[in-house]
Amino acid sequence: MRPVSLTDRLPDLSRESLLVVSLVGGAEFVNHTYLVLFPPILGILSEEFGVSLAMLGIAMGVQGGANTLFQLPFGYLADNYDRRLTLGLSLGLSTASVFLIAFAPTFEILLVGQALLGIGIAGHHPAHFPLLADATPENLRARAFSVRGFLGSLGFGFPPVFFAVILGFRGLSWRGAVALIGAFGALYAVVTLVAFQRYVGEGVTAPEASEASEDDSDSLSRRESVHQECRAILASPGVLALALLALVASTASWGLTSYAVVLLQQGYGLALDAANLTLSAMFVVGAVAVLVGGDLSDRFSAGPLILGSYASVVVLVGLLATLSIPALAAVGCLLVVGGTRALAGPARSKLADGLSARSDLGRNFAIITVGTMTGSALAPPLFGALIEGPGLRVAFAAIGGISALAVAVTLFVLSRQGDENRESARVGAETESE
Known part of the structure; x- marks a missing residue:
């Protein structure tokens, strides 16, 4: 029997639901797109601002840290x-920051733009999920997450192709390309906010009521509210474990x-345009894999899918780190990695959704995204320094090693989840017998 895809089930969704899925996916x-402005033009930025790859890695890390x-x-x-x-705040601030980056006169202003961009982007995941x-x-939620992931992967793939096209025209520079991306983002922000205002009800946009009454929440001081949030975070070990997994996987x-x-250019001799097209x-490939991952996550267990995804990355990155395979094989390895690493996204999101009450979705996905963005802050300066120092082989061997650590963390998370499920079943059986 043919697998059921999201498009087969579209009649099950209301127009409002389809609109929300589409708008969130577009966001x-x-x-x-904003997140990967730098990787396609690292060499150009290094020459223009007179800084090393390690310094540009710090700039990318600043964005991740602020996020x-x-x-x-x-x-x-x-x-x-x-x-x-x-x-709205997320789209507005991040778009304004892109324009600041486009016209930054110095490396210091570029850093400020990266920091503000990180702050703006930070609002997406807590709002999207x-x-x-x-x-x-619930029976279509992982597929909805995968549509968002699909469009997000296309967003990652857009800047390398866009820069390759724009920089091919005489008189056009990276600054113009970044400004055009910002203009597109500004237009999309306006359309999205108008559509949410007119066509999406408060049942979707308003927060869920928590168990505490409104009077109780109003009576809490700001310090008490912070303490309450901290206690809620510490009381969610499953979500914290997923955040740790997100940190390790994101770093790799x-x-x-x-x-x-850089790997394809310096390690395998490809030209800049060919390397950028490979990145796109x-x-x-990852966008298609996200849709497959969403379908598999709704129909089967999420854990083995996550495990297989990270394990395959270990093998493929290990091959790339040798710098001894043919250039065409290196391109093929990167394409397969792009697909296999994307399979885990919807599965991890569905695990997080299952661990959440409706009133804490924003916080829980924010916690997991803290892990993801911490990895994005650590990785560029760490691996940039390794490339500048010991070299590409050591840097990509380290990426493979951290991917192996993601496999180990996944096994730990799944074992703990199994223990919790067995304990819940035991308690339930004892309650029924009383």
Whole structure:
């Protein structure tokens, strides 16, 4: 029997649900486009600003660090005020930051633009996942997450191709290309916010009511609210374990994304345009794999899918790190890595959704995204320094080693989940017998 895909089940979704899935997916496309502005033009930026790859790695790390710091504040905003407001602030600030980067006169201003961009992007995940969760039924939720992931992967793949095209025209520079990306993001932000205002109800955009009464929440001081949030975070070991997994996997993934073009140029002798097209193709393959991962996650267990995804990355990155395979084989390895690493995304999101009450979705996805963005902050400066120092072989061997650590963390998470399930079953059986 042919597998059921999201498109087979579209009649099961209301027009409002389809609109939310489409708008959130488009916002993720814009979000991911902003995230990878630097990797396709690292060499150009290095020459123009007179800085090393390691310094540009720090600039990318600044973006990831700012993103990490503002995950929980945006999660609090989404859970307690309005998800539409969270999304609007995120789109607005990140788009303004892209224009600042486009016209940055110095490396210091470029760093400021990266920091503000990280803050703006931080609001996406805390807004996206609660919007999708409230707009879609549970049996289609992983597929909805995968549509968002599909468009996000296309967003990752867009800048390398776009830069290759724009830089091919005489008189056009990287600054013009970045400004055009910002203009597209600004237009999309306006369309999205108008559509949410007119066509999406408060049942999707408003936060879920928590068990505490409104009077109780109003009586809490700001310090007490912070303490309450911290206690809630510490009381969610499953979510914290997924955040640790996200941290390890993201460090490896962002290391590969940030320096795949450098690897192909310096390690395998490819020209810049060919290397950039390979990076884009990685994300296109990943986009298709995200849809497959969403379908598999809804129909089967998420754990083995995550495990197989990370294990395959270990093998393929290990081959790339040798620098001894043919250039065409290296391109093939990167394309396969782009697909296999993407399979785990919807599965991990579905695990997080299952561990969450409706009133804490924004916070929980923010916690997991803290892990993801911490990895994105650590990876560029870490692997940039390794490339500048010991070299490409050591840097990509380290990426493979961290991918192996992701496999180990996955096994730990799954074993703990199995223990918790057995304990819940035991308690339930004892309750029924009483």
